Amino acid sequence: MSAAALPRRARHDAGFTLAEMLVALALFGMISALIAGVVNLIARLDGSAQRQSTALEQVVSVQTVLRARLEQMRTQVDPRGLGDTIALVGYPEELTFTAPGFAADGAHQLQALRLRRTPRGELVLYTVPLLAGRDLGASSVDGWNAAPLLDGVERLDIAxxxxxxxxxxxxxxxxxQARAQPPKLVRIRLAFAKGDARPWPVLMVRPLSGVRLGCQGGRKTFDCAETP
Structure with a gap:
C-alpha cells in the first residue's frame, strides 16, 4: 500500500455515500412519524378521558341536586281550600313538588320545582317561589325559572x-297524584341519545326520609296517619 493511497482511503472511510444518507433519512422519517403517531394517540386518549370525566362530573352534579331537593320535599296546602295537603304530582316524564329554595333564595323560602324533559331533549328543572300561588297540577310553566340540567336526553322515566x-x-x-303522603321512594331513570356514552346510574331517592305526615285537622284518611 503506497503512502499516497492512505489519505484517500481515510477520507473515503470517514464520509457517507449517497445511498447511506438516503437510508438514514428514511429511517429518521419513519421514527419521527411513529413518535408523532404515539404523541397524537396519547393526546386523543387524554382528551377522551378528560371529556368522560367532565361528563361524569356533570351527571353526578345533577343527581346531587335532584337528591337534595327531593329529600327536603315539603307538602303544600291544597290551593282549592279543602284543608288537605299535596305531597307531589308525579307522572312518568314529569315530577312537581315543593322544597326549600336554593341558597341564593334563602334557606327557608319554599319553591315549587318541576323536573321535565323538553321536546328538544333537555332535562330542565323549573322553579318558582311558592308564594306565587302556582297550581302544582297545572301543566304550564309560564313564569317559571328554567334551569337546564342535561342535553341529549332521549327518555325520562320516573316511578x-x-x-x-x-x-x-x-x-x-x-x-x-292527590296524595297527602309522599311515595316511599322515587326512582329516576334516564337514557341519552344513541352514541352518547354518558352514564346515568339509576337515581333512587327517599323523600322526607320516609317520614309519614299527620292528618290535617285531626282527620284520618287513607293517605295520612294519626299524629303521634
Whole structure:
C-alpha cells in the first residue's frame, strides 16, 4: 500500500455515500412519524378521558341536586281550600313538588320545582317561589325559572314506590297524584341519545326520609296517619 493511497482511503472511510444518507433519512422519517403517531394517540386518549370525566362530573352534579331537593320535599296546602295537603304530582316524564329554595333564595323560602324533559331533549328543572300561588297540577310553566340540567336526553322515566290504592300493598307506580303522603321512594331513570356514552346510574331517592305526615285537622284518611 503506497503512502499516497492512505489519505484517500481515510477520507473515503470517514464520509457517507449517497445511498447511506438516503437510508438514514428514511429511517429518521419513519421514527419521527411513529413518535408523532404515539404523541397524537396519547393526546386523543387524554382528551377522551378528560371529556368522560367532565361528563361524569356533570351527571353526578345533577343527581346531587335532584337528591337534595327531593329529600327536603315539603307538602303544600291544597290551593282549592279543602284543608288537605299535596305531597307531589308525579307522572312518568314529569315530577312537581315543593322544597326549600336554593341558597341564593334563602334557606327557608319554599319553591315549587318541576323536573321535565323538553321536546328538544333537555332535562330542565323549573322553579318558582311558592308564594306565587302556582297550581302544582297545572301543566304550564309560564313564569317559571328554567334551569337546564342535561342535553341529549332521549327518555325520562320516573316511578313512585308506595301504597297502591287498589291493592293496599306497596308497589311501583307510574303516577302519584292527590296524595297527602309522599311515595316511599322515587326512582329516576334516564337514557341519552344513541352514541352518547354518558352514564346515568339509576337515581333512587327517599323523600322526607320516609317520614309519614299527620292528618290535617285531626282527620284520618287513607293517605295520612294519626299524629303521634
Amino acid at each position: 313512585y314506590y308506595g301504597t297502591d290504592r287498589i291493592t293496599g300493598r306497596d308497589a311501583w307506580q307510574s303516577r302519584w
